[in-house]
Amino acid sequence: MKRAFHIFAVVTAVLLAYALYQALVVAPTEQTMGDVQRIFYYHVPSAWTAFLLFFFNFIASIQYLTEGKPARRAVNWIVIAIGIVGAIAPFIPQVKQQLPVGMYPSSVATTALAIAGLYFLIGKLFSGQALDALAVTTAEVGVVFCTIVLVTGPIWARPVWGIWWTWDMRLTLTLVLWLIYVSYLVLRRFSDSGQTPVLAAALAVFGALDVPLVYFSIWFFRTQHPQPVIGGGGSIDPRMLHVLLINWLAFSCLAFLICWSRYRLEHLRREVEEAPLC
Amino acid sequence: MNLLWSITLATLTKDIRLEWRSKDALNSMLFFSLLVVVIFSFSFDPNAEESRQIAGGLIWVAFLFAAVVALNQTWARELRNQVLDAYRVSPAPANALFMAKALGYFLFVIILEAVMTPLFIAFYNLRALGSAWLLIPVAILGTWALVVNGTFFAAISLRTRSREIMLPLLLFPIALPAVQGMVEATRIILSGDGAARPWIVLLLTYDVVFTTASLALFETILHAE
Numbered sequence: 001m002k003r004a005f006h007i008f009a010v011v012t013a014v015l016l017a018y019a020l021y022q023a024l025v026v027a028p029t030e031q032t033m034g035d036v037q038r039i040f041y042y043h044v045p046s047a048w049t050a051f052l053l054f055f056f057n058f059i060a061s062i063q064y065l066t067e068g069k070p071a072r073r074a075v076n077w078i079v080i081a082i083g084i085v086g087a088i089a090p091f092i093p094q095v096k097q098q099l100p101v102g103m104y105p106s107s108v109a110t111t112a113l114a115i116a117g118l119y120f121l122i123g124k125l126f127s128g129q130a131l132d133a134l135a136v137t138t139a140e141v142g143v144v145f146c147t148i149v150l151v152t153g154p155i156w157a158r159p160v161w162g163i164w165w166t167w168d169m170r171l172t173l174t175l176v177l178w179l180i181y182v183s184y185l186v187l188r189r190f191s192d193s194g195q196t197p198v199l200a201a202a203l204a205v206f207g208a209l210d211v212p213l214v215y216f217s218i219w220f221f222r223t224q225h226p227q228p229v230i231g232g233g234g235s236i237d238p239r240m241l242h243v244l245l246i247n248w249l250a251f252s253c254l255a256f257l258i259c260w261s262r263y264r265l266e267h268l269r270r271e272v273e274e275a276p277l278c
Numbered sequence: 279m280n281l282l283w284s285i286t287l288a289t290l291t292k293d294i295r296l297e298w299r300s301k302d303a304l305n306s307m308l309f310f311s312l313l314v315v316v317i318f319s320f321s322f323d324p325n326a327e328e329s330r331q332i333a334g335g336l337i338w339v340a341f342l343f344a345a346v347v348a349l350n351q352t353w354a355r356e357l358r359n360q361v362l363d364a365y366r367v368s369p370a371p372a373n374a375l376f377m378a379k380a381l382g383y384f385l386f387v388i389i390l391e392a393v394m395t396p397l398f399i400a401f402y403n404l405r406a407l408g409s410a411w412l413l414i415p416v417a418i419l420g421t422w423a424l425v426v427n428g429t430f431f432a433a434i435s436l437r438t439r440s441r442e443i444m445l446p447l448l449l450f451p452i453a454l455p456a457v458q459g460m461v462e463a464t465r466i467i468l469s470g471d472g473a474a475r476p477w478i479v480l481l482l483t484y485d486v487v488f489t490t491a492s493l494a495l496f497e498t499i500l501h502a503e
Binding site: 065071176179180182183186187190191192195198199202203205206207209210213214216217 | 427430434437438439440444447448450451452454455456458459480483484487488491494495498499502
C-alpha cells in the first residue's frame with residue numbers, strides 16, 4: 001500500500017509538470033485576453049475537482065446517516081430512479097428542447113449514470129467510520145481546491161472584466177459552497193469527537209439541499225461568467241481543450257493523492273484515539 | 279399522529295407559559311432589533327426612494343440577528359436539570375419536541391415583527407408602492423425559513439464548544455437563499471417594480487425542503503452520542 005502511494009506520488013508529480021509545460025508553452029495564446037487566459041488551466045480543473053470532492057462528501061454523509069436504517073433502502077431507490085430517469089429523459093424530444101444550447105443529451109445521461117454509479121461504488125467500498133473519514137477528507141481537500149478557484153478567478157477577472165468580483169451566478173454559487181464547507185469544517189473542529197460524525201453529516205446534507213436553492217435564487221440575475229466549456233454554450237479551441245483535459249487529469253491525480261494521504265492520517269488518528277491507554 | 283400532536287401541543291404550551299412568565303426571549307429580541315434599527319439609522323441617512331431600496335435588507339438583517347440571539351436560548355433552557363436527557367430516554371417522538379420548539383419560536387419572532395414593523399415604517403418613512411398585503415406571506419414564509427433552520431442548527435450547536443457563536447456560523451451560509459428571497463421580495467413590494475412572486479415561490483420551496491429535511495434528521499441529531 002505504502003509503495004503504491006509513492007509510485008502514485010511520482011506519477012502525479014510528472015503529470016503535473018507535463019501539464020504545467022502544456023499550459024504555459026504548448027497551449028496557444030488567447031486572441032483577446034493574451035497570456036492572462038492561461039490561468040484558466042488551473043481555475044477550471046480546480047473547480048471541477050472541488051465540486052467532485054464536495055459531491056463525494058455529500059454521498060459519504062448521506063450513506064453515513066442512513067447506514068443500517070430503513071431510510072437506506074429509500075435513498076437507494078431514489079438514486080436508482082435518478083440514474084434511470086436521468087439516462088432516459090434527455091432523449092425525449094420535449095425534454096431535449098429544454099436543455100441549454102450546446103448541452104448534449106448523451107452528456108446529461110452519462111452524468112446521471114455516473115452519479116448513481118458513484119453512489120453505489122462508495123457504498124460498496126466504505127462503511128461505518130470509514131464513510132465519516134471519507135467525508136472529512138473530501139471536505140477538507142475540497143475546501144482547498146475551492147479556495148484556489150476563488151483566488152485564481154479574481155486574478156483573471158481583474159484584467160479581463162476590469163473588476164475583481166461580481167455577484168454572478170457561478171461566482172456566488174462557488175462562494176456559498178465554500179462558506180457552507182468552511183462552516184462544516186468549523187463544526188467538526190468545535191464539536192466533541194463522539195458526536196461529530198452525525199452532526200457534520202446532517203450539516204452536509206443540509207448544505208447539499210441548499211445548493212439548488214442558491215442556484216435558483218441567483219437565477220433571476222444576469223450572468224457574466226463565460227459559459228461552461230464542456231456541456232455548455234461556450235466554444236474553445238481544440239488544442240486548448242486538450243491542454244485543459246491534461247490539466248484536469250493532473251489536478252484530479254493531485255486531489256486523489258492528497259485525499260489518500262489525508263484519509264490514512266484520519267484512519268491512524270482514530271486508531272490512536274481508540275487504543276487503550278497503558 | 280395523535281400522540282405527536284398532543285406532545286407537540288404540551289411542549290409548546292410549556293414553552294409559551296415559560297416565555298409569558300419570564301419574557302426572556304421576547305425582551306432580548308425586541309431590544310436587540312431596536313438597537314440594530316437605531317444603529318442602521320445612524321449609519322445610513324437615506325431619502326424616501328433610497329430607503330425603499332434598502333429597507334428590505336435592513337429589516338430582515340435586524341430580524342435575523344434578533345432571531346439568532348433568541349434561538350441560542352431555545353435548547354439551552356432544556357439543558358438545565360437534564361431535561362433534554364430525560365426527553366431523550368422518554369418514548370415521546372423527537373419530532374414533537376422539534377415542532378414545538380420551532381412553532382414556539384415562530385410565534386415569538388412573528389410577535390417581534392408585528393411590534394417592530396410599525397417602528398421601521400416610522401423611522402424610515404416607508405410607504406409600499408406595490409401591493410402591501412404580499413408582505414404578510416413573505417413575513418410568514420421568511421420567518422418560518424429562519425426559525426425551522428435556526429431551531430435545527432441550534433440543536434446541533436448545543437453539542438459544540440462555544441455554542442453561542444456556532445449557531446450563526448452554521449445558520450447563515452445555509453440561510454443565504456432564504457435571506458435573499460425575503461430581502462428581494464420586500465424590496466420589490468416596497469418599490470413596486472418587478473414581480474415578487476418568484477421570490478415567494480422560492481421561499482415556499484425553501485420552507486418545504488428544509489422542514490422535511492429537519493423532521494427527517496432531527497431524531498438522529500437528538501440521539502447522537
